[in-house]
Amino acid sequence: xxxxxxxxxxxxxxxxxxxxxxxxxxxxxxxxxxxxxxxxxxxxxxxxxxxxxxxxxxxxxxxxxxxxxxxxxxxxxxxxxxxxxxxxxxxxxxxxxxxxxxxxxxxxxxxxxxxxxxxxxxxxxxxxxxxxxxxxxxxxxxxxxxxxxxxxxxxxxxxxxxxxxxxxxxxxxxxxxxxxxxxxxxxxxxxxxxxxxxxxxxxxxxxxxxxxxxxxxxxxxxxxxxxxxxxxxxxxxxxxxxxxxxxxxxxxxxxxxxxxxxxxxxxxxxxxxxxxxxxxxxxxxxxxxxxxxxxxxxxxxxxxxxxxxxxxxxxxxxxxxxxxxxxxxxxxxxxxxxxxxxxxxxxxxxxxxxxxxxxxxxxxxxxxxxxxxxxxxxxxxxxxxxxxxxxxxxxxxxxxxxxxxxxxxxxxxxxxxxxxxxxxxxxxxxxxxxxxxxxxx
Numbered sequence: 001x002x003x004x005x006x007x008x009x010x011x012x013x014x015x016x017x018x019x020x021x022x023x024x025x026x027x028x029x030x031x032x033x034x035x036x037x038x039x040x041x042x043x044x045x046x047x048x049x050x051x052x053x054x055x056x057x058x059x060x061x062x063x064x065x066x067x068x069x070x071x072x073x074x075x076x077x078x079x080x081x082x083x084x085x086x087x088x089x090x091x092x093x094x095x096x097x098x099x100x101x102x103x104x105x106x107x108x109x110x111x112x113x114x115x116x117x118x119x120x121x122x123x124x125x126x127x128x129x130x131x132x133x134x135x136x137x138x139x140x141x142x143x144x145x146x147x148x149x150x151x152x153x154x155x156x157x158x159x160x161x162x163x164x165x166x167x168x169x170x171x172x173x174x175x176x177x178x179x180x181x182x183x184x185x186x187x188x189x190x191x192x193x194x195x196x197x198x199x200x201x202x203x204x205x206x207x208x209x210x211x212x213x214x215x216x217x218x219x220x221x222x223x224x225x226x227x228x229x230x231x232x233x234x235x236x237x238x239x240x241x242x243x244x245x246x247x248x249x250x251x252x253x254x255x256x257x258x259x260x261x262x263x264x265x266x267x268x269x270x271x272x273x274x275x276x277x278x279x280x281x282x283x284x285x286x287x288x289x290x291x292x293x294x295x296x297x298x299x300x301x302x303x304x305x306x307x308x309x310x311x312x313x314x315x316x317x318x319x320x321x322x323x324x325x326x327x328x329x330x331x332x333x334x335x336x337x338x339x340x341x342x343x344x345x346x347x348x349x350x351x352x353x354x355x356x357x358x359x360x361x362x363x364x365x366x367x368x369x370x371x372x373x374x375x376x377x378x379x380x381x382x383x384x385x386x387x388x389x390x391x392x393x394x395x396x397x398x399x400x401x402x403x404x405x406x407x408x409x410x411x412x413x414x415x416x417x418x419x420x421x422x423x424x425x426x427x428x429x430x431x432x433x434x435x436x437x438x439x440x441x
Contacts, residue, residue: 003328004034005081008144010073010133012039013046015297017086017149017318019311022050024321026057026313029064031325038076039069047071049298052305057313073133077140082324085133086149089125089434092287092294097430098122099284102413105423108277109413111285114152114216115271115385116413120392120404121427123155127396128436130156134164145327145365147171147320148339153215154385157339157354159393169366170339170354172215173317176200178263179209181248182223185239186232197317204336207232211263212346212357212371214382215339217272219260221371236261249279258378272385274412323361330363340368347373353386384410399438401428 007025012018018039025037039054041047051069058065070076077083088094098118102109112118130150137144146168150156157170176196183189183203191199210222223233240252240261250270251262262269270276303309315322319335326333338359342349345357345368358369373379391407394400401424408420428439 011086013041020316080141110270134166177265216268326361335359
């Protein structure tokens with residue numbers, strides 16, 4: 001593959017992922033010069049705004065990319081080498097319902113996004129959407145690498161694996177939180193005045209973390225000084241005992257019980273742990289703050305489009321652009337975390353599961369690294385989640401309420417058959433307009 005591929009970004013109108021992916025691509029403009037970049041979104045005003053932003057950055061950098069934009073992915077996909085997918089349906093309003101409805105039924109969940117009843121509900125909307133895109137990829141650019149950023153990441157990637165022939169990798173930057181948590185314990189780098197991404201990059205120059213598990217439920221297997229190779233896990237274990245009582249309390253419980261520290265932070269991992277509510281307040285996501293950030297981001301993008309501001313061109317931590325460069329240029333580039341079919345990466349998890357492990361990227365694609373077995377207890381927790389994911393994918397594809405109910409009854413947040421039945425019916429009613437016709441037939 002040449003270093004000047006055709007890149008299609010579906011969901012480019014996203015106020016969250018649109019600017020970050022564009023910033024990543026333009027940060028590699030010299031190495032990807034000549035690439036054709038298509039921005040795609042069904043929201044015409046949103047994709048038009050992002051295209052205007054991209055055009056400003058492209059002009060400022062001497063036109064490294066041939067830019068196009070459209071609301072019809074079928075116009076963009078033919079001949080694509082890479083397809084970045086970050087899509088959702090009315091994300092904020094649907095997430096509010098995914099959070100509120102289970103709470104009304106007594107479900108003590110902590111986030112309602114990737115696990116628990118909220119994760120089921122989100123997957124029922126996201127999986128059909130992602131599968132539709134993947135089938136177009138199969139038909140129009142069958143050799144393309146589909147880079148999935150769409151949540152619930154593991155469940156969407158499992159659907160791609162089970163129901164399509166598309167080449168794919170799932171990417172998530174949450175492991176950066178693991179680096180920042182370790183830094184708080186070991187005191188390697190001062191965080192003053194640094195963005196999260198810049199801080200993470202500086203910490204990673206000092207220490208190397210190897211983490212594995214499931215997306216948003218990964219655990220640090222090894223941590224070493226990057227220069228000397230010295231194992232600092234024993235020092236970390238000793239120092240974490242002396243941290244303030246409110247520091248990562250659930251992750252500390254998991255460390256004490258299973259022997260490994262969680263790499264993603266309590267709130268994310270708490271979606272897969274039934275006792276998370278004991279240490280994490282049931283306040284959920286700050287939707288109002290998100291709306292304020294979105295309004296500010298939109299205003300900033302509009303200022304860029306008018307030529308009154310500039311796009312922040314620097315790596316965001318998302319990783320899609322670096323994957324593209326590594327494949328296009330055959331770099332044998334290591335990645336901290338990729339979501340791929342297990343196929344032996346984690347010895348005591350099913351081969352067909354989607355796992356998050358370190359990876360290597362080259363012209364042949366994205367390859368997960370073998371990390372051995374996880375502690376037996378952690379592997380058991382993950383196998384339960386993998387079984388739930390299998391049921392969720394089947395429910396999303398078939399529209400079978402009984403299978404969705406089975407997934408809920410296996411979930412650690414559910415403690416009553418009646419609770420599961422009633423909240424499932426309420427979720428299906430609340431999101432009926434966003435679900436495939438098979439749910440209402």
